[in-house]
Amino acid sequence: MAGAVAALDAQPVVRGHDVAITAPHDRRIIVGRAPETTQAQALTALDAASAAQAAWDALGGHARADIPLRAADLMEARLEPLVALLSREAGKTLPDSVAEVREAVDFCRYYAARTREDFGAPKPLPGPTGETNQLSLHGKGVFLCISPWNFPLAIFTGQVAAALAAGNTVLAKPAETTPLIAFEAVRLLHEAGVPKDVLHLLPGSGPALGGWLLPDDRVAGVAFTGSTVTAQRINRALANRDGPIATLIAETGGQNAMIVDSTALPEQVVDDVIASAFLSAGQRCSALRVLCLQDDIADTMIAMITGAMDTLVLGDPSKLSSDIGPVISQAAADGLMAHIARMRETARILKALPLGEAHAHGSFVAPHLIEIGSIKELTREEFGPILHVLRYPASGLDALLADIRATGYGLTMGVHSRLEGTARRVFAASRCGNTYINRSMTGAVVGVQPFGGAGLSGTGPKAGGPYYLHRFASERTYTVNVAATGGNTQLFTMNEG
Structure with missing residues (x-):
């Protein structure tokens, strides 16, 4: 140019x-x-x-x-x-x-x-x-x-x-x-x-x-x-x-989590999860890394999210048809693929989009949805289009919040719930700099949502x-x-x- x-x-x-x-x-x-x-x-x-x-x-x-x-x-x-x-x-x-x-x-x-x-x-x-x-x-x-x-x-x-x-x-x-x-x-x-x-x-x-x-x-x-x-x-x-x-x-960085309870609106959750985890190839500091689904709704939500992933188009970022571009470098892609390989041994790959010949000369990483048992299984942030999902019981919200705090990070947090008390309970227990209720977790606006975290973030x-x-x-x-x-x-x- x-x-x-x-x-x-x-x-x-x-x-x-x-x-x-x-x-x-x-x-x-x-x-x-x-x-x-x-x-x-x-x-x-x-x-x-x-x-x-x-x-x-x-x-x-x-x-x-x-x-x-x-x-x-x-x-x-x-x-x-x-x-x-x-x-x-x-x-x-x-x-x-x-x-x-x-x-x-x-x-x-x-x-x-x-x-x-x-x-x-x-x-x-x-x-x-x-x-x-x-x-x-x-x-x-x-x-x-x-x-x-x-x-x-x-x-x-x-x-x-x-x-x-x-x-x-x-x-x-x-x-x-x-x-x-x-x-x-x-x-x-x-x-x-x-x-x-x-x-x-x-x-x-x-x-x-x-x-x-x-x-x-x-x-x-x-x-x-x-x-x-x-x-x-x-x-x-x-x-x-x-x-x-x-x-x-x-x-x-951050090990950013979104908590979704059984009162959440499923279609809105899907839209916000896709935008927060996969757009920008997951290369935002605020991007969603761990989706926490109340077990009552987990199967339904996972099916809807995997279906929505099929609509995503990876390609040349200068084309309007592309939803997701490459990650920044081959070194970054290699690191993400190494994490995915480890997850294949210890977790469950729920969905992985395919790559084709059009991606052969760039540093593309396909969006992945991976089920884990606990956020404790993640030792660092994976900066790319990889979303981990875990299930929690309705009675286990406090334990989940304790596990999230124990990561040491405190950048962004998402909550999807129609119960205002649940949202405020999460906010009070969280140490995150930015908490988003019933919306996506990315796109902080200058002067409206000042951005930054605490702890390791x-x-x-x-x-x-x-x-x-x-x-x-x-x-x-x-x-x-x-x-x-x-x-x-x-x-x-x-x-x-």
Whole structure:
């Protein structure tokens, strides 16, 4: 794609050895080429970002907020090329690609509004007469933003826009498999007014870049979305530093469950299960991994779900006829197939869709429905179109909830029940960041369902929520004894009486 290649000219983009980026649905297609950052280039970018941060923070919240608004307008104007690149590079279906551009736009506009509200001017605080007190928010320094391949535009843009809006300069590290869409995002942000020394794109190896940058005290914080294991490694690397304590904002994985009781509406359950587990090839952090069916209705629900799976079409994600595209890489596909092979030995495969010649050159994994006895049988999240199903007795809801909590994850939870008391009981017992009642578990909307979890699922605060920008900021208070300069003039404005 010409647009993808042109993106390599965006500046400042540090250059090293170029690598080919191929389409997940057909590895014979080269989408573009991307450079790999060298150590010298990464440290040069850090030097520039560190030097530029004070002036960027001093610009003020209102001036900084104008920039993501312009970026949002630019993204909307270039919807079609962005959608095409998302489909080619990330293997996203066209509906998923359109939704992702819209989410990136939402992040820009939402964080702009929050910046004006929270960073636009100091907030007055109460105090004794003769004294004034103000609280203001400021950038912490340089943030390293590490984004994933499953939302390579929306999450990338959300992390970067938040860090910039809060007054930080940014080193943006895209996923190794999806750097081209990140080039486009950075180019649009620069066009919208972000100075080049304030935002730097560092494509390439995650372990290498982390090894060079995380030990440096000038990195004030890291915003990361990805696996729990990688987040733990970043946390340890930051903790090993002797300098200032760095900030880590991590959104990681989940063993996301949906509980369906005997009062649920079967047709609605089927629609929401298919959408939550299999669309986007199951490559959403919020995707359904474990379906928990009350045993009274389990057989009926399983029959309906397997029937609905037969209607799904796997194929070229750029075609409107395709419901599901490939997984991101052959390595990801191999890992999922290894899990399926293990499940064949220890569980029961209820349904597996076929693959054909049309899928031979891509990293496709067929949707699978697998029955297990307990969520305890799953030792990690399987990030793909694999849905595990288990049965529970009506009297066993508390035990089921205890097993779900014991996984240590707390990202998303679904409940299908027409009993409000059951839904609230699950919510009260769950530690999940997002609980959805009688609907699908995916598609959190910025500013409406802020997204993020707890425990092994992340640190918080929630992306797309009112408290997210605060984590990128340092707080300062300014206290003045006005009596020392001649008295408290505020007393003259008080109403008499």
